[in-house]
Amino acid sequence: MDLYQQSQDKINRELFVGNTPPGTSELLLMHFFNAALRRVRLCAPNDTPVLNSRVNSKFAFVELASAEMANRALQLNGIPFLGGTLLKVSRPSKYMGPPDPPHKSWQELTGQNLPDGAFLDAEQEKIRRELFIGNTTPEMTESMLRDFLGNALQQVGLAMGPGNPINTCRVSGKFAFIELRTAAEAAQALNLNNIPFLGTALRVGRPSKYTGPPDVHGNWEDILAKYMSGELLLPNAPQPPPQAAYTSRVVQLKNMLSPQDLEDPEEYEDIMQDTREECSKFGNLLQVMIPRKGEVGATQIFLEYGSADEANAAILGLRGRTFDGRSVEATFFDEAKFAARDFS
CATH class of the missing domain: 3.30.70.330 (RRM (RNA recognition motif) domain)
Known part of the structure; x- marks a missing residue:
């Protein structure tokens, strides 16, 4: 077989797999396709028809053992994958072979119903x-x-x-x-x-x-x-x-700082400036208060916004972020206590 025929043979054995969720690995996709083909008896129980896979950010390609096996694997179109995502299985754009005869989808092959609102049309x-x-x-x-x-x-x-x-x-x-x-x-x-x-x-x-x-x-x-x-x-x-019982214009942040972060005065000022710059993205930030080491509330950050809606936007935007390996906690803080500089 010459190089051109080898190239065409590989194209005829390849399938495009769309709608792959983030985190899909090549090995996982190969095992999943092989198991699915065995389950519906499109190959022998001990066969491994998928030889290779290449995964990109939102799609992948799988290489089958033969062009005939690729024809059969088209029936995996619509198969539920991680988190219920329906995979789109079709020919790659560079396929120039004969038109495929009508084939079933995964739902038609297995008798499963297509989830409400789902489409096999990509x-x-x-x-x-x-x-x-x-x-x-x-x-x-x-x-x-x-x-x-x-x-x-x-x-x-x-x-x-x-x-x-x-x-x-x-x-x-x-x-x-x-x-x-x-x-x-x-x-x-x-x-x-x-x-x-x-x-x-x-x-x-x-x-x-x-x-x-x-x-x-x-x-x-x-x-x-x-x-x-x-x-x-x-x-x-x-x-x-x-x-959930109340709202406030003040936000309290925990797990962003360690006591060591507050020891150096220059580092303290850098933290203050970085915090003001980042947290201003959520609205009209009026004040940033960071108690120093040894003071009540040390290692916590307090943000005062112009409105409760802006404070809530900051909570939604900051809560759960990771900072130096720590997960940030963001909650409303009592306005009267903030005004009195009571950070207990």
Whole structure:
């Protein structure tokens, strides 16, 4: 077989795998496909038809033992993977072989039902997972928006699994687009409409190309009211969080500093400046107070904002971040105690 024929043979044995979630490894994907092919008897019980895989950020390629086995593996299209994600299995764009005969999807092959709102058409499924973010400002970066909105979804219990539910963010001038990991979480994220961020209220809605059924959802004010009243609880939480009983313009941060960080006066000033710069992103930051070593409240940081909404935005944006290996705790702090410099 000459080099051209070898190249064509490999292309005929390869399949494109779309919608792979973050963290998918090549070995895991190979084992998963081999097990699936054995389960539905598309290969012999002891066969290992998948020889190789290459994983990128959102898609992968698998190489089968033969072109015939690649034809059979097309029936894995729609197979549920990590977290219920439906994998898209198809020919790669460089495939120039004969047209494939009609083949079943995974759901047709196994008798499983397609989850509500799921699509085997990759483009339609992606549109269901995308949202338009309007009213952005020039200083808002893709990572800032992804972290802030993802944190907000997790903090008020709208995320349906662990980790940030937002896969990607694309910023373009005065608007952006975010892509969530599932269509259901995209529908939940519509409740972030009007959430305050960096002095503006973000608009969250469907993109213009969305043609699905109308959504029924609230705005950020509605979700926040339910969260603060305890009506909306975090997943698996038996009670509302302690700070849900009241709001404040002051935020208390724990686990950001160690006693050693407060020993050097120059390092103390650097920490003060860095904190002011980072935390000003959430709104009108009036004061930053960091008790020195030996004082009441040492190793904690206190932030005073112009409004309770801005303080809440800071809590959603900062809580859970890691700092020198420590997970940051962010809660409301009593305004009267802050004014009296009582940090107990």
